[in-house]
Amino acid sequence: MAELTTLSVNSRGSSQQWDIKSLATNMSYVKDSNFAAGELTFDVLEVNEGWTPQNGDEVHMSWDGVKVFFGYIFKIGYSGDEKFSITAYDKLRYLKNQDSIVWPAGTVSQRFSTVCNLAGITSRVVSSSSHKLSAKVADGVSYFDMMQDDIKETKSATGQQFFIRDNYGVVELAKMPVKKTDLLIGDGSLLTDWSYDRSIDDAANVVKVVKNSKKDQGKSTSTATDSASEAKNTVLTSQSSVGGTTARWGRLQVVEKVSDDKMNAAAMKAKANQILAEKNKETRSLKITALGTLEIDVGDSFWLSVNSLADIGVGKRQVTVTKVTHKFDPKNWTMDLEVQV
Known part of the structure; x- marks a missing residue:
C-alpha cells in the first residue's frame, strides 16, 4: 500500500525540520502546465510541541519513496x-512576479533562463528552441x-508546444x-471514470486581419471632439481567410489588428491563414x-x-497530460488527469 514517506517543514535556511507526516490529512497536489504554480494543500492537527507553521516556510513531501514536492507555505488557515x-x-509561484524588460531578439529558451535568474529560482532547459522571437x-x-x-x-511558428513545470525545486522548460x-x-x-467534451465556443472560421492607416500622417487627434475628423483621416485595409466549416458551424469571425502600418497585403493574408489554422477547429477536453x-508527470504521455x-x-492512442491532481490517501490514492486528445 502506498504511503506518505516524508512531510517536513522548516524555516528557510534552517536545518531544524519538523516531521509532520503523522499529523497530516486531506492532502492534495495540483500540477498544471497552463502557467500556474504547483499547489500542495493539507491539514495538520495542532500539537503542543512548540511548532507553528509560518508563511515562507519550506515544505518537503515524498510519496511512496518518490520526491514529489518542494515549495513554500503561502497561506495558513x-x-x-x-x-x-x-x-x-x-x-x-515566483514567476508571478512582475517586471519591465526590453527584450532583444532571442529564443524562448533564452528568455526562460533570463526570467528565472531575475526571479531567483533554479532552472533547467530540458528542450531548447532555435526559433528567433x-x-x-x-x-x-x-x-x-x-x-x-x-x-x-x-x-504558431514551429508547431512545438513548450511549457514550464517544477521538478522538485528545479523549474524546467x-x-x-x-x-x-x-x-x-x-x-x-487504473481507470475509474472519464468525461469527454467537444466545443466550438472559442473557434473561428473567418479571420480578418485589419490595418489602420492615416491619410495624413502629420496629424493626430487626442480628444473626443475630434472623432469625426479622425474618422475622415482613417483608412482601414484588411485581408481575410475563410475556413471550410462555415456551412456546418455558421460564420464565426474574429478580427486581428496589426500595428505595423507597412505590412503589405501578402503578409496580412499569411497572418490571417496562420490564425485560421489555429482557430478553425473544435476544442476537445478529456x-x-x-x-x-x-x-507520469505533467507533460508526459x-x-x-x-x-x-x-x-x-x-x-487507443497516446495522450499527453496537461494537468494532474493527486489526492494522496493511503487507503484510496486517486488522480484526476486532463489530457490533450
Missing part, C-alpha cells in the same frame, strides 16, 4: 477544531505573461511530450479519474484505451 489548513506552492517591450507584466506570449508565438511512457490507462487498467501512480470512446472515434 486555523480553525476552531485546532487544525491548520496549509497551502504551499512550488517555485513557479522578435525584439519586444514587456512593461509591468508578470514573468508568466511574458513566457506565455513567447511560447504561443513559438508554437520542456516540450510536450517530455516522456512517452508505456503506461496504459483504460478499461480494466478528463480522466484513475488510481494513483507517479509514473501514456496510452489511453476506452471502448466507449473508441465508439465515437477516439480509439
